[in-house]
Amino acid sequence: xxxxxxxxxxxxxxxxxxxAGGEAIVEGAPGAAAPGAGAAAANAEAGAPDAAATDAGGVxxxxxxxxxxxxxxxxxxxxxxxxxxxxxxxxxxxxDQALRALAEVENQRRRHQRDKIETQKYAGSVLAKxxxxxxxxxERALANIPTEALETDAMLKALYEGVDATARELAAVLxxxxxxxxxxxxxxxxxHRHQAMFEIETTEYAPGxxxxxxxxxxxxxxxxxxxxxxxxxxxAPAQAAIDSGAR
Numbered sequence: 001x002x003x004x005x006x007x008x009x010x011x012x013x014x015x016x017x018x019x020a021g022g023e024a025i026v027e028g029a030p031g032a033a034a035p036g037a038g039a040a041a042a043n044a045e046a047g048a049p050d051a052a053a054t055d056a057g058g059v060x061x062x063x064x065x066x067x068x069x070x071x072x073x074x075x076x077x078x079x080x081x082x083x084x085x086x087x088x089x090x091x092x093x094x095x096d097q098a099l100r101a102l103a104e105v106e107n108q109r110r111r112h113q114r115d116k117i118e119t120q121k122y123a124g125s126v127l128a129k130x131x132x133x134x135x136x137x138x139e140r141a142l143a144n145i146p147t148e149a150l151e152t153d154a155m156l157k158a159l160y161e162g163v164d165a166t167a168r169e170l171a172a173v174l175x176x177x178x179x180x181x182x183x184x185x186x187x188x189x190x191x192h193r194h195q196a197m198f199e200i201e202t203t204e205y206a207p208g209x210x211x212x213x214x215x216x217x218x219x220x221x222x223x224x225x226x227x228x229x230x231x232x233x234x235x236a237p238a239q240a241a242i243d244s245g246a247r
Contacts, residue, residue: 209234
């Protein structure tokens with residue numbers, strides 16, 4: 001039998017103690033680390049730089065290229081130049097439209113001024129044209145009184161003188177309003193101011209000349225035709241035409 005006194009005295013373990021690596025670790029004791037705490041701390045320290053990189057500018061990787069400030073400035077300068085060119089083109093287009101509108105307004109003003117002047121200048125043209133018939137009738141009345149009768153009839157002579165004075169006064173009124181009479185006898189036929197009624201075979205006037213005036217014409221301000229002159233145009237006689245053809 002073995003004596004109980006020769007055995008070494010065993011000290012019982014508390015429930016919260018365990019043996020690890022030959023050392024006793026007391027759970028819950030101050031300064032004691034929990035199982036696996038060291039590995040977690042190491043992992044946290046290794047992952048800290050990645051988190052910082054992620055917070056700074058997104059996902060960082062070994063393939064990220066560094067940013068060139070000069071390239072960024074060049075891109076921004078190119079964009080500004082394009083915007084400036086577009087703005088200049090728009091300004092030029094707006095300036096062209098403004099100039100065209102100004103020119104149109106100026107043309108309208110000039111047309112209005114010209115129409116106003118012409119209206120004032122030819123305002124009496126309608127009345128003057130109507131008075132031409134009165135002048136024609138007075139001339140016909142004077143032309144139909146025989147000269148011999150004027151020498152023998154005092155009353156007829158007085159009437160003649162009154163009608164003649166009226167005709168002269170009417171002609172003076174028309175002249176004051178720039179209404180001029182056209183007497184184209186012996187002049188070259190002008191289709192713009194003369195109206196040919198017939199042709200006359202004559203050697204007194206060259207062919208194409210006015211040989212007879214049936215009714216005088218009138219113009220206003222030497223520009224606007226109130227009435228064309230009714231004329232007969234000269235032409236070469238038939239025998240003269242034959243002789244000229246034979247030659």
